[in-house]
Amino acid sequence: MDLRHLLFILALICANDSLSASDDLLQRPQISKCRSPEMETFSCFWTAGNAYNLTVPRILQLLYKKSNEEDWKECPDYITSGQNSCYFNASYTSVWTPYCVQLASKNEIHDKKCFSVDEIVLPDPPVHLNWTLLNTSQTGIHGDIQVRWDPPPTADVRKGWITLEYELQYKEVNETKWKELKPRLSTVAPLYSLKTARDYEIRIRSRQRTSEKFGEFSEILYVSFSQLGIGCDHCTEEVEFPWFLVVVFGVCGLAVTVISIMLSKQPRLKMLIFPPVPVPKIKGIDPDLLKKGKLDEVNSILACHDIYKTQLYSDDLWVEFIELDIEDPDEKNRASDTDRLLSEDDLKSHNCLGAKDDDSGRASCCEPDIPETDFSASDTCDATSDSDQFKKAAEKEEDLLCLDRQDNDESLPSLANTDPQGRHRNTQSENSLLWAPFGDSLESPRPSVHTQMSNQNSLTSTDFYAQVSDITPAGRVVLSPGQKSKLGRAQREGCTEQNFAVDNTYFCEADVKKCIAVTSHEENEPRVQEQGYNEDGYFTTESLTTTVANFGASTAAAPSSETPVADYTSIHIVQSPQGLVLNATALPLPDKEFNVSCGYVSTDQLNKIMP
Amino acid sequence: METGLLLVTLLVSHMLLTKEGVTSMPICPNGSVNCQLTLEELFDRAVKLATYIHFLSSEIFNEFEERYAQGRGFIAKAVNSCHTASLTTPEDKEQAQQIHHEDLLNLILGVLRSWNDPLVHLASEVQRIKEAPETILWKAVEIEEQNKRLLEGMEKIVGRVQSGEVENEIYTPWDGLPSLQLADEDSRLFAFYNLLHCLRRDSHKIDNYLKVLKCRLIHDNNC
Numbered sequence: 014m015d016l017r018h019l020l021f022i023l024a025l026i027c028a029n030d031s032l033s034a035s036d037d038l039l040q041r042p043q044i045s046k047c048r049s050p051e052m053e054t055f056s057c058f059w060t061a062g063n064a065y066n067l068t069v070p071r072i073l074q075l076l077y078k079k080s081n082e083e084d085w086k087e088c089p090d091y092i093t094s095g096q097n098s099c100y101f102n103a104s105y106t107s108v109w110t111p112y113c114v115q116l117a118s119k120n121e122i123h124d125k126k127c128f129s130v131d132e133i134v135l136p137d138p139p140v141h142l143n144w145t146l147l148n149t150s151q152t153g154i155h156g157d158i159q160v161r162w163d164p165p166p167t168a169d170v171r172k173g174w175i176t177l178e179y180e181l182q183y184k185e186v187n188e189t190k191w192k193e194l195k196p197r198l199s200t201v202a203p204l205y206s207l208k209t210a211r212d213y214e215i216r217i218r219s220r221q222r223t224s225e226k227f228g229e230f231s232e233i234l235y236v237s238f239s240q241l242g243i244g245c246d247h248c249t250e251e252v253e254f255p256w257f258l259v260v261v262f263g264v265c266g267l268a269v270t271v272i273s274i275m276l277s278k279q280p281r282l283k284m285l286i287f288p289p290v291p292v293p294k295i296k297g298i299d300p301d302l303l304k305k306g307k308l309d310e311v312n313s314i315l316a317c318h319d320i321y322k323t324q325l326y327s328d329d330l331w332v333e334f335i336e337l338d339i340e341d342p343d344e345k346n347r348a349s350d351t352d353r354l355l356s357e358d359d360l361k362s363h364n365c366l367g368a369k370d371d372d373s374g375r376a377s378c379c380e381p382d383i384p385e386t387d388f389s390a391s392d393t394c395d396a397t398s399d400s401d402q403f404k405k406a407a408e409k410e411e412d413l414l415c416l417d418r419q420d421n422d423e424s425l426p427s428l429a430n431t432d433p434q435g436r437h438r439n440t441q442s443e444n445s446l447l448w449a450p451f452g453d454s455l456e457s458p459r460p461s462v463h464t465q466m467s468n469q470n471s472l473t474s475t476d477f478y479a480q481v482s483d484i485t486p487a488g489r490v491v492l493s494p495g496q497k498s499k500l501g502r503a504q505r506e507g508c509t510e511q512n513f514a515v516d517n518t519y520f521c522e523a524d525v526k527k528c529i530a531v532t533s534h535e536e537n538e539p540r541v542q543e544q545g546y547n548e549d550g551y552f553t554t555e556s557l558t559t560t561v562a563n564f565g566a567s568t569a570a571a572p573s574s575e576t577p578v579a580d581y582t583s584i585h586i587v588q589s590p591q592g593l594v595l596n597a598t599a600l601p602l603p604d605k606e607f608n609v610s611c612g613y614v615s616t617d618q619l620n621k622i623m624p
Numbered sequence: 625m626e627t628g629l630l631l632v633t634l635l636v637s638h639m640l641l642t643k644e645g646v647t648s649m650p651i652c653p654n655g656s657v658n659c660q661l662t663l664e665e666l667f668d669r670a671v672k673l674a675t676y677i678h679f680l681s682s683e684i685f686n687e688f689e690e691r692y693a694q695g696r697g698f699i700a701k702a703v704n705s706c707h708t709a710s711l712t713t714p715e716d717k718e719q720a721q722q723i724h725h726e727d728l729l730n731l732i733l734g735v736l737r738s739w740n741d742p743l744v745h746l747a748s749e750v751q752r753i754k755e756a757p758e759t760i761l762w763k764a765v766e767i768e769e770q771n772k773r774l775l776e777g778m779e780k781i782v783g784r785v786q787s788g789e790v791e792n793e794i795y796t797p798w799d800g801l802p803s804l805q806l807a808d809e810d811s812r813l814f815a816f817y818n819l820l821h822c823l824r825r826d827s828h829k830i831d832n833y834l835k836v837l838k839c840r841l842i843h844d845n846n847c
Contacts, residue, residue: 109715109825171847172847173832174835223682
């Protein structure tokens, strides 16, 4: 009894479920799609849905209305397109006119759709597919075919009313995924490299040219090479190229080669395969030093670079070469310049090292031992006897070479090129910093002044050297009194001033004191002619003039210090550590402006100036 | 000797270069103005341009619809009338085949001319739509340019084909500019939607008519 009860309850539940399920599945009638195959007619299709009442069939109507009409009209043809469809023939079709259709029954509207015919074009599938063999490969394993078809018969392509695009798909018979070709306008398509041993299936569909949706697929075309007797059933399967093995072995071999090259001891081979990447390098400067070195060292190196081949500074008591730091007054006041000058450490640090060109940046200097009268031999690291240019270090420590004559007998701020080491015998040194901060407004030319190199042993005994006793904060050099008379005499010497028009913009204001030291070569007693004038220790661009020592033609009278000095003198010998011997040639005055940036003349410009 | 050779070379090259034949231009019969291209070539180009314009119009409409029309119920108001509705263009194949080709050409010209103004404003006003995608902006400008080119080409074709005098110019003015500048964003976007919808439709018409004409005049109904 219990079992029967149980079964009855179960049956009831099931019935209940089924009934309720059918209620959930009730669907309204709706228009599924409207379609025009050729842009001349169109049809609409709908689904009837679940009738509420299975006994009374619902009567559905399709009403349509053109946009420029008022009334809803009923579908003209329910039959032609099949059940639940409405067919509009050509007379009812206006292509670019908006239509609205609605599905209604009695008073109830179930669904509505609005469209225009040009938007619903879905062409019929192409017909008459066939294929022909183009050629086969030499081995007979592969073959090319050409597939042809006709456009759907309903579409009037001949009169250009509709333009169709076709897409071909193919696959091997036992494959699942279709391969596609790009849509094309023509009704032929080649298929290349099909395997003759396999059979293929081809299908094509079309769409209107500017539409997105494709129509239905055509019937499938079967391609079988064996029909033509070409199929190579007995052919061995072509061995595929062992790509995997090739890649693996190739990679291994390459790795082995690379490793062996890198480990090989042969630098040449290594260089050939892995050439060293050049790092930016300035000759004579060690980049590490630039990174880590102290400022002074860097200074010296930069100053030395390519210019000074001699060590101009020495430990000499006699300060022959004074560097004034004229960056700003504060700086000057900071440390006693005398201390700086006379302190050997400082001097050493400013040693302008004659650089052997070994890129170390701190080349040991050139041989200090240079015979006094030996100008020809140059032990200098690089016998740059013709190197004429002096570049000033970017630190703006400049060598003031000028003795300011006009300064009311004040100490001349000029710097003598001094070689702190003083080992030089010959007296040369120059400094030559050609600075030409010149403004257009030139002051009255100042007479050139000879300054003299101090000779460590005979400073007081010669006319060519002056001992600098002090440097004022203003930047003036105070020479020891004993030399003043000599200086006075020296002033008459030919340090003619030369004014060079210079672009003011290139000069650091008040930073430049420029002098050109020129020594007479033939005397073997090079004199440093320095000019400069610095009233306050600063130059403004407008107030700067250069004084150029002019060598006269007659250099024989050098000792008399009245020999006119050439504006520029090329360096004959660079001797370390004493200085430079300059040629006594008269140089053409430069006409061009100096472009000096922050106090030094570029090599190129100097090159132009100097022969 | 060498200079002489050089001189001769220069002379010869000069002669060759100034000859018309080098430029491979067909020789024009006397009196013709636009004789460089055959009618077939002109039609080919016109059809290509028209197809391109229709392609761009479809794309711009689809992009606009996707970006701005969703959820705004624009589709429900699809019953719109375009400003070119007053031009009685063929609405089906029968009419297109029956209309005289000169009339059809003039109609095409009329439609193109009527779109000149709206396209200019479309290109400028679409830039004012908030965050308009670059593709839409670019397409609007491109359509406007290509339309001008197509108009020029059609005028050339009409000049060649027309036997009689030129009829009165067919042209419909467009007064939709204020609607593109409405303050209310919804209304403004709807105006754009309508305009782009009309553009797509009219460009499709032009494309079709030109193909029909080409097949009729050039290929004798056997494309």
